[in-house]
Amino acid sequence: MTEGTTSPAAEGVDTLSRLEQEGEIAADYLEGLLDIADLDGDIDMDVEADRAAVSIISDSDRDLQKLVGRDGEVLEALQELTRLAVHRETGDRSRLMLDIGGYRAKKRTELAELGAKAADEVKSTGAPVKLDPMTPFERKVVHDAVAAAGLRSESEGEEPQRFVVVLPA
Incomplete structure (x- = not known):
């Protein structure tokens, strides 16, 4: 390989670590929102189909229903805000997918x-x-x-x- 190039395997690792970083940034942002809203929830992070996937799960789906909204409207807005928070930190556009209380699944x-x-x-x-x-x-x-x-x-x-x-x- 020539100097300054990376192998496909290294690029895959770079992509995975970048997506994991997106997930970490998103999790921190969402934990802050949950604290502000005084809602209980655990954050689960994964990488699915070349995108970071973050889920908020809770024993009390009633609390999380407020974050989903009617027909997922609040969830969509929170996903965009979370993507903006990731973009602010990384400088890269994020395709992060957010799920709340299993709504998207x-x-x-x-x-x-x-x-x-x-x-x-x-x-x-x-x-x-x-x-x-x-x-x-x-x-x-x-x-x-x-x-x-x-x-x-x-x-x-x-x-x-x-x-x-x-x-x-």
Whole structure:
């Protein structure tokens, strides 16, 4: 190797340590928010699919429900604030994913089922299926489920009314 280059394995380690650093910064930021809001919660960090994943878990989901909000609106806002906190510390844009009280995990399961059901409908009718407007996270999960079913999909419309269309093969 030439001077100044790194091996692919070293780049993988660098990426992992960078994502772990993002998780640490996010955890510190979120712990501060929990303290300010006087809410109990434990922070769990992981790296999933080339992004830092941070979860707030608690024995009292009622407390955490305030942080999720209606249809995950507060969760989305907290995720953006956390990404900004990471960006402020690292100078790099973060793709960190935040989950609170298992909301995203549960939502991911529901959306994967919705995508598979829409794909089945398209396979049986041969006609495209348009789904209701969704957040970028929700659309990504549906796109992945449709692809796993062997079909293709695309997003149409403008935010916040952007939606998924499942197309015949």
